[in-house]
Amino acid sequence: EYSHIQGTRWNKNVITYSIGRYTRDLPRRTVDSLIESAFSVWARASGLTFVRSHTRSADIIVEFVTHDHGDLYPFDGPRGTLAHAFGPGLGVGGDTHFDDDERWTAGETGFNLFVVAAHEFGHALGLKHSRNPGSLMYPTYTSLHPANLLSREDVANINALYSPVRSH
Numbered sequence: 001e002y003s004h005i006q007g008t009r010w011n012k013n014v015i016t017y018s019i020g021r022y023t024r025d026l027p028r029r030t031v032d033s034l035i036e037s038a039f040s041v042w043a044r045a046s047g048l049t050f051v052r053s054h055t056r057s058a059d060i061i062v063e064f065v066t067h068d069h070g071d072l073y074p075f076d077g078p079r080g081t082l083a084h085a086f087g088p089g090l091g092v093g094g095d096t097h098f099d100d101d102e103r104w105t106a107g108e109t110g111f112n113l114f115v116v117a118a119h120e121f122g123h124a125l126g127l128k129h130s131r132n133p134g135s136l137m138y139p140t141y142t143s144l145h146p147a148n149l150l151s152r153e154d155v156a157n158i159n160a161l162y163s164p165v166r167s168h
C-alpha cells in the first residue's frame with residue numbers, strides 16, 4: 001500500500017477539472033462532452049467523482065497546446081507524441097495536455113479525442129503503461145472501440161490504487 005507516498009494517487013474522492021485552451025478541430029461543446037465521457041470511464045471503475053470547474057485552481061487542467069508550452073515536455077508537431085499528463089499531485093499534478101498539431105476527431109479519422117483522453121486520465125490518476133496491447137494504458141495509440149475501453153487489467157490497476165468498485 002503506497003498511498004502514503006505523495007504523487008502515486010489522489011488522496012480525495014472528488015477531483016475537479018477545468019478546460020483551458022481548446023482545439024479548433026472540434027466544437028467546444030463536443031470537446032466538453034468527450035472530456036466528460038473520458039472522465040466517466042474512470043469514475044465508473046474507481047468510485048472517484050469528477051467535477052468540472054471554470055477556475056484555474058482545478059486539480060486537473062486540460063489544454064490543447066503545441067510545441068513549447070511552459071512545461072519541460074514540448075510537443076513534436078503532427079503525429080509522434082499525441083498528448084501527456086502529469087501524475088497526481090498539487091500544482092501541475094494531473095494536468096493533461098493534448099498536442100494541437102494533431103487532427104482531433106470524435107470519430108474514426110485522425111486521432112479520437114475520447115480514446116486519447118481516457119488514456120491520459122489514466123496517467124493523471126496514477127496509472128503507468130501496460131504491456132498488453134488490449135489495454136487502454138498500452139503506450140501506443142490504437143483506435144480502441146469506445147464501448148469496452150478498459151481491459152480487466154485496467155480495472156484491476158485502478159482498483160489497486162483507489163477503493164475497489166465492481167466493474168459491472
Ligand SMILES: CC(C)C[C@H](CS(C)(=N)=N)C(=O)N[C@H]1Cc2cn(c3ccccc23)CCCCCCNC1=O
Pocket residue numbers: 079080081082083084085115116119120123138139140141142
Ligand atoms: C497512447 C497515446 C494515446 C498517448 C501516448 C503518449 S503518453 C506520454 N501519454 N503515453 C502517445 O502519444 N504515444 C505515441 C507513441 C508513438 C508511436 N509512434 C511514435 C513516433 C514518434 C514518437 C512517439 C510515437 C509511431 C508512429 C505513430 C504516431 C502516432 C501515434 N502516437 C503514439 O501512439
Ligand SMILES: [Zn+2]
Pocket residue numbers: 119123129137138139
Ligand atoms: Zn501513456
